[in-house]
Amino acid sequence: GQQLNQSPQSMFIQEGEDVSMNCTSSSIFNTWLWYKQDPGEGPVLLIALYKAGELTSNGRLTAQFGITRKDSFLNISASIPSDVGIYFCAGRSYSGAGSYQLTFGKGTKLSGIP
Amino acid sequence: DSGVTQTPKHLITATGQRVTLRCSPRSGDLSVYWYQQSLDQGLQFLIQYYNGEERAKGNILERFSAQQFPDLHSELNLSSLELGDSALYFCASSVAPLYTGELFFGEGSRLTVL
Secondary structure, X not given: OOOEEEEOOEEEEOOXXXXXXXXXXXOOOOEEEEEEEOOOOOOEEEEEEOOXXXXXXXXXXXXXXXXXXXXXXXXXXXXXXXXXXXXEEEXXXXXXXXXXXXXXXXXXXXXXXX | OOOOEEEOOEEEEOOOOOEEEEEEOOOOOOEEEEEEEEOOOXXXXXXXXXXXXXXXXXXXXXXXXXXXXXXXXXXXXXOOOOHHHOEEEEXXXXXXXXXXXXXXXXXXXXXXXX
């Protein structure tokens, strides 16, 4: 099946730092998405990318859809305490019969340095 | 609040038992998806329904089954439970089958099998 390799698996962040994470796959996706999961909550969509090469921002978050359609990255600038959580990349692909499938990476856990 | 309601929030049961998890999608959403989240595996897609019909199947065990009712709520049935079934089970919904890739997740049902 399709697999997404997300890295890093975890990282500690200090307030004000910039953070980068990425997602790669051996499969091509026609949409890349980034979700964030806060403790005790379900994932929430942050950014969706629909075209290869597309660069999209949402506040301090910037994400890009790789030219090969097999990768994507997410940057968080000037991190703040509420940025901690688990970030998931997801790739959307057509699964037939008018349906699409969403494949998730295993997540990047951002923790704050106490 | 995503608008997706899942019950129960927590469930503790014994091996060999059967449980039912319930999901009410966002008002107007016709598609329902079930995901399993374990510590090491990220979000694993189980099954998708659209307007009462099964649309896609992921890594769902034969001991698990699901259905979507005419009022669009969905139930995930887990039987002959094993220790390894302990996980967070998420329901998500969307208007149509992932045309944009955006899913709205509930807060999850945490299942503990002892």
